[in-house]
Amino acid sequence: MVEYYGKNDFSGILALVGTDLKGEREDYMSLKVAVMGYGTIGSGVVEILEQNREVIAHRVGQELEVKSVLDLRDFEGDPIQKKIVKDYKQIAEDDEIDIVVETMGGVEPAYTFVKAMLLAGKSVTTSNKALVADKGAELIAIAREQNVNFLFEASVGGGIPIIRPLQSCLTGDVIEEIIGIVNGTTNYMLSKMSFWGKEFDEVLKEAQEKGYAEKDPTADIEGYDACRKIAILTSLVAGQQVDYEDIPTEGISKITASDFKYAKKIGREVKLLATSRRVGDTYVCRVAPYLIPASNPLYHVNDVFNAIFVKGNMLGDSMFYGSGAGKLPTASAVVGDIVEMAKNLKNNLYLEWNPEKLELADAEKVQARYFGRTRATDEQIEKAFGVVDYIDVGIDGEVGFTTSLMPEGELAKRADALRTKGELSVIRML
Amino acid sequence: MVEYYGKNDFSGILALVGTDLKGEREDYMSLKVAVMGYGTIGSGVVEILEQNREVIAHRVGQELEVKSVLDLRDFEGDPIQKKIVKDYKQIAEDDEIDIVVETMGGVEPAYTFVKAMLLAGKSVTTSNKALVADKGAELIAIAREQNVNFLFEASVGGGIPIIRPLQSCLTGDVIEEIIGIVNGTTNYMLSKMSFWGKEFDEVLKEAQEKGYAEKDPTADIEGYDACRKIAILTSLVAGQQVDYEDIPTEGISKITASDFKYAKKIGREVKLLATSRRVGDTYVCRVAPYLIPASNPLYHVNDVFNAIFVKGNMLGDSMFYGSGAGKLPTASAVVGDIVEMAKNLKNNLYLEWNPEKLELADAEKVQARYFGRTRATDEQIEKAFGVVDYIDVGIDGEVGFTTSLMPEGELAKRADALRTKGELSVIRML
Numbered sequence: 001m002v003e004y005y006g007k008n009d010f011s012g013i014l015a016l017v018g019t020d021l022k023g024e025r026e027d028y029m030s031l032k033v034a035v036m037g038y039g040t041i042g043s044g045v046v047e048i049l050e051q052n053r054e055v056i057a058h059r060v061g062q063e064l065e066v067k068s069v070l071d072l073r074d075f076e077g078d079p080i081q082k083k084i085v086k087d088y089k090q091i092a093e094d095d096e097i098d099i100v101v102e103t104m105g106g107v108e109p110a111y112t113f114v115k116a117m118l119l120a121g122k123s124v125t126t127s128n129k130a131l132v133a134d135k136g137a138e139l140i141a142i143a144r145e146q147n148v149n150f151l152f153e154a155s156v157g158g159g160i161p162i163i164r165p166l167q168s169c170l171t172g173d174v175i176e177e178i179i180g181i182v183n184g185t186t187n188y189m190l191s192k193m194s195f196w197g198k199e200f201d202e203v204l205k206e207a208q209e210k211g212y213a214e215k216d217p218t219a220d221i222e223g224y225d226a227c228r229k230i231a232i233l234t235s236l237v238a239g240q241q242v243d244y245e246d247i248p249t250e251g252i253s254k255i256t257a258s259d260f261k262y263a264k265k266i267g268r269e270v271k272l273l274a275t276s277r278r279v280g281d282t283y284v285c286r287v288a289p290y291l292i293p294a295s296n297p298l299y300h301v302n303d304v305f306n307a308i309f310v311k312g313n314m315l316g317d318s319m320f321y322g323s324g325a326g327k328l329p330t331a332s333a334v335v336g337d338i339v340e341m342a343k344n345l346k347n348n349l350y351l352e353w354n355p356e357k358l359e360l361a362d363a364e365k366v367q368a369r370y371f372g373r374t375r376a377t378d379e380q381i382e383k384a385f386g387v388v389d390y391i392d393v394g395i396d397g398e399v400g401f402t403t404s405l406m407p408e409g410e411l412a413k414r415a416d417a418l419r420t421k422g423e424l425s426v427i428r429m430l
Numbered sequence: 431m432v433e434y435y436g437k438n439d440f441s442g443i444l445a446l447v448g449t450d451l452k453g454e455r456e457d458y459m460s461l462k463v464a465v466m467g468y469g470t471i472g473s474g475v476v477e478i479l480e481q482n483r484e485v486i487a488h489r490v491g492q493e494l495e496v497k498s499v500l501d502l503r504d505f506e507g508d509p510i511q512k513k514i515v516k517d518y519k520q521i522a523e524d525d526e527i528d529i530v531v532e533t534m535g536g537v538e539p540a541y542t543f544v545k546a547m548l549l550a551g552k553s554v555t556t557s558n559k560a561l562v563a564d565k566g567a568e569l570i571a572i573a574r575e576q577n578v579n580f581l582f583e584a585s586v587g588g589g590i591p592i593i594r595p596l597q598s599c600l601t602g603d604v605i606e607e608i609i610g611i612v613n614g615t616t617n618y619m620l621s622k623m624s625f626w627g628k629e630f631d632e633v634l635k636e637a638q639e640k641g642y643a644e645k646d647p648t649a650d651i652e653g654y655d656a657c658r659k660i661a662i663l664t665s666l667v668a669g670q671q672v673d674y675e676d677i678p679t680e681g682i683s684k685i686t687a688s689d690f691k692y693a694k695k696i697g698r699e700v701k702l703l704a705t706s707r708r709v710g711d712t713y714v715c716r717v718a719p720y721l722i723p724a725s726n727p728l729y730h731v732n733d734v735f736n737a738i739f740v741k742g743n744m745l746g747d748s749m750f751y752g753s754g755a756g757k758l759p760t761a762s763a764v765v766g767d768i769v770e771m772a773k774n775l776k777n778n779l780y781l782e783w784n785p786e787k788l789e790l791a792d793a794e795k796v797q798a799r800y801f802g803r804t805r806a807t808d809e810q811i812e813k814a815f816g817v818v819d820y821i822d823v824g825i826d827g828e829v830g831f832t833t834s835l836m837p838e839g840e841l842a843k844r845a846d847a848l849r850t851k852g853e854l855s856v857i858r859m860l
Contacts, residue, residue, distance in 0.1 A: 048602050048744050058669075059601050059782075153599065159745040161591075161599035168598070169583065169591035171489050172478050172765025239488075297751060300730045305747075314478050314762040315589040315753065317735075321727060322748030332744040335602025343780065350773065352489075 030063035031342055034091040036070040036113055037104030038080060041127050041154070044331030045101050046080065049338075056335070060342040067097055070113075088113040092120045099341050101334055102126040107134050118142045118150060123345070125337035127154035127330055133228035137241045137355040147348050151337040156229045157182055157306050159329030160322040161336070166236055166310070167351060173312030175237040178276045179430075182229040184304035184325035185213045185220035186252050186272045190289075191302040194269055199257050212304060212325075222251035223272060223287040230274035233308075234283050234360075237276075239352035242285070248363050250288040259427060261393040262373060262400040263291050269299050270427065277366075284361040291371050292430040364409035369429040372415070373400040376422030384418040402429060460493035461772055464521040464552075466500040466543055467534030468510060471557050471584070474761030475531050476510065479768075486765070490772040497527055500543075518543040522550040529771050531764055532556040537564050548572045548580060553775070555767035557584035557760055563658035567671045567785040574778050581767040581779075586659045587612055587736050589759030590752040591766070596666055596740070597781060603742030605667040608706040609860075612659040614734035614755035615643045615650035616682050616702045620719075621732040624699055629687050642734060642755075652681035653702060653717040660704035663738070664713050664790075667706070669782040672715070678793050679717040689857060691823040692803060692830040693721050699729050700857065707796075714791040721801050722860040794839035799859040802845070803830040806852030814848040832859060 033049070035042045046066050049056065057063045068091050069083045088109075091097055100117040102124060104110050110131045117124050118139060126132065132139075132155045143150035153163045157180070166175070181187050185207060192203040204221070207213035219225045231244035252272050263270050268291040276285045292299050297319045301307040306324025311317055323329035340349070372388075374381060375397050381388060391400035406414070411426065418424045463479070465472045476496050479486065487493045498521050499513045518539075521527055530547040532554060534540045540561045547554050548569060556562065561569075562585045573580035583593045587610070596605070611617050615637060622633040634651070637643035649655045661674035682702050693700050698721040706715045722729050727749050731737040736754025741747050753759030770779070801821075804811060805828050811818060821830035836844070841856065848854045 052602060052604055052744065055604050056602060159742075160748060161595040164599050165591040165595055168770055169594050169763070169766045171769040172482060172486060172762045174482055174485050297730065300727065312589075312762060314482065314758045314765070316756075316759050318590060318750075318752030320748075320750060323746045326746075328744045329746050332602045332742060333599070335744070336599045339601040340598055347777075 030065040031060065031099065032067040032097045033064055033099045033101065033338060034068040034070065034094070034097045035066060035101045035103065036088065036091070036110075037102065038069050038071040038073070038075065038084075039103060039105075040327045041330050041334065042069070042101065042103035044327040045103065045334050048328065048331050048335045052335075056339060059339055062342070064338065064342065068094065088116060092116045092122075098122055098345055099338055100124045101338065102128055102131070103334065104128065105130065107131055111135050114139060114150075115142060118146055118148060121146050121148055123149040123151075123341040125151045125154070125334055125341060127152070127334055129155040129225065129228045129232060133231045133244045136232065136235060137353045140351050140353050141355065144348050144350075147346055149341045149344060149349055151341060151349075152232075153337050154330050154333035156232050157308055157320065157322070158184065158324040158326065159332045160306055160308065160320050160324060161333070162233070162308050162320050163236065164340070165320065166233070170310065170312050170315060173314045174278070175310060176278050176313050177311040178230070178233050178237065178308065179298065180226070180230060180233070180274045180308040181271055181298055181301050181306050182274050182308065182324060183220055183223075183226045183272060184306055185217065186226075187301065187306065187324070188212050188304045189221070190252060190255070190270055190272065193255065193257060194260050197257050197260065200253060200255060221253050223249045226272060226274040227287045230276050230285055230287060234276040234285055235353050235358070236351070238283055238358050240354040240356050240358045242283070242358050242360065246360050247285040247287060249286075252289050254425060255289055255427070256425075258373065258393075258395055259425070261395070262371065262391050265391050265393050266291070266402070268293050268429075271298060271301070273298070273430070279361040282358055282361050284363050284366055286363050286366070288428055290428045290430045296430060364407065366408050367405045368408060369405055370403045370411060371400065371427045371429055372403070372418070372424055373398055374418055374422050374424045376418050376424070380418060380421045384414045460495040461490065461529065462497040462527045463494055463529045463531065463768060464498040464500065464524070464527045465496060465531045465533065466518065466521070466540075467532065468499050468501040468503070468505065468514075469533060469535075470757045471760050471764065472499070472531065472533035473510075474757040475533065475764050478758065478761050478765045482765075486769060489769055492772065494768065494772065498524065518546060522546040522552075528552055528775055529768055530554045531768065532558060532561070533764065534558065535560065537561055541565050544569060544580075545572060548576055548578060551576050551578060553579040553581075553771040555581045555583070555764055555771060557582070557764055559585040559655065559658045559662060563661045563674045566662065566665060567783045570781050570783050571785065574780075577776055577778050579771045579774060579779055581771060582662075583767050584760050584763035586662050587738055587750065587752070588614065588754040588756065589762045590736055590738065590750050590754060591763070592663070592738050592750050593666065594770070595750065596663070600740065600742050600745060603744045604708070605740060606708050606743050607741040608660065608663050608667065608738065609728065610656070610660060610663070610704045610738040611701055611728055611731050611736050612704050612738065612754060613650055613653075613656045613702060614736055615647065616656070617731065617736065617754070618642050618734045619651070620682060620685070620700055620702065623685065623687060624690050627687050627690065630683065630685060651683050653679040656702060656704040657717045660706050660715055660717060664706040664715055665783050665788070666781070668713055668788050670784040670786050670788045672713070672788050672790065676790050677715040677717060680719065682719050684855060685719055685857070686855075688803065688823075688825055688828075689855070691825070692801065692821050695821050695823050696721075696832070698723050698859075701728060701731070703728070703860070709791040712788055712791050714793050714796055716793050716796070718858055720858045720860045726860060794837065796838050797835045798838060799835055800833045800841060800856050801830065801859055802833070802848070802854055802856045803828055804848055804852050804854040806848050806854070810848060810851045814844045
């Protein structure tokens, strides 16, 4: 990968730099940063570096300057225009640039670009959970070889500090459990359904109008986003690769306004949870909607907020709460990484995430209680699930119930039996 | 301070070491740790280092071994007995020991001992908020000169990671506000008063019986403990010394069961808060009981749990929640520091806390709303406080009310006027 070490010959580009966004000449040596992808998060990073310039310079001990921004668009008339470059190699080959921010999203071409930057001896931070879940182990290893850093605090929980706390604070503990509300879109939607009694389709439309949900909301509402995030967290606490494809994942698209009626009747809320629990030397993971009780601190996490509950074998319960998405909160986490990397320019901060794949424990063996609602008779319900507690919220011809503990593996069998009798929807209980 | 560099001549003591708690001979080089103060936290640290030995060794890349424990007691028959030393100089002069834990509490002799350890080139972690609030700036400076570390994660919020996240995560932000429930004893007491409708004296007795409150509970119930903790946090975000004596501090000893009746009527809880808010280039701080609404995440923090709400100018709202006290949670934070220091043995992790005193903004100028209850007439109330909202909870001859916004400085004047008419108790509203 020697090509990225070539001498910089973009003199035309270089003539543009050395000026900050205000157009002032920088006469002292500033630390040069490049941003790849000038979308929501990327522009947020530039905004924070500008707006909090002084305090950040003070913390780093040196001024930070955005030298280049990689984007296919031109941003004509925007002050950023003069920093736009079209080819990532211009950044990779620019020896002045020490720190690169990746906020493009998706595995490719982000992977190719980030790898090139690391191999060129630059530290990289990313907010891109797809990239980290897929290529984290490899990129961490390359960063270590190059004695630079690859950080990704913003890839999980947006602005919430969770990765660094796990890496440098909860290090006296064996992490027993992580339960996260790690997707702002779905938490916003579930909060609205709960509060207003609205149906899924209606709140999805609202969320899209407000920009909280994408035009194609699949990754959020089907739990794929949350799945990648819990794969990242589990990889970090286990110290080795967890493949997100191995994690059973269920989204919220089947949740209805009626589910909330039953949930409220038993003092619970419906939340999409990304879970990971230690079982011997490995972990068992699942992403699914759960009914959670008011005694759990996650019950109170509403709207676009995220929270990550972490249980250590010595620490006990802890929770990290904050803005899980949004331009500035997420960019704030990226800038936190930039500062950390700027303070450790030639010092690899050890992150353990071996490429060797961790075999997760069998999620079918987990015991759980379930909430169901069906049009079947009590007799049919009890034949399928044994002793249950009934919940009546006055919906005609339908009854809700909660089961006793049973293995996940038995649920499908029992549920199938009932489904043919009178429909059935099931939500797990925490 | 040359005396601490003297050659180690405690050969008798040295003969005892090199054995771990299980009595096994360590043939490889392990990193040696000393613990000063074998009380609740200190013994918790030894317990965690033993119980999580493997995972900690893996993270550090080297086994950790408790070599010496400083305590005046003998612990006869206890496996720790053979590690007990009586003179701190034995530890300071032991060149094998790289890391020292201080869990004695109080400013002296902890200060003398810790300073000696740092000057002897050892890294030190402490759970002692009195020491940190008083001597933090100086000890940080000594650690920097010696190229070792002085860390104190456990001094605020027990097991909750808050100091390192402020130092290495929220570094892209200007911290606008910190509001903490940072005292487990008082939060336990207030939770019990709220839940059971009990009076202060009764829950204090209970808390003492359960070991949640000290025999002399003054430091907790009068807010002195919380005051030192918010002084530490404010020093860290401001980067300079905040004297805890400058922070107006009020405890919970005047809170009654009746206050909770009014609070509940308006959907609020009473919590002892330690607050710090940025005002221009400085901060304004106060420790006092507050009525907080259910929309605030701190409302839901009950029992001995602590939580620290942090607002960044970019990040927005975040909160760190967990076990704020207790043997293992607090020791877990100490061990987290040990691991961090073990990974940075000859690398000072920069902490900014200059000894130059920060002049806090005038807390009397802060505008707040107040809740009051009194036996005075409506006319007298309105004469003193202007337009108020009344709250009736059916207590004979007494009425509750909430005021509009007014400066703290005016409160005393207005309250005094009313107090003479028909008693008055006042709680701030968040």
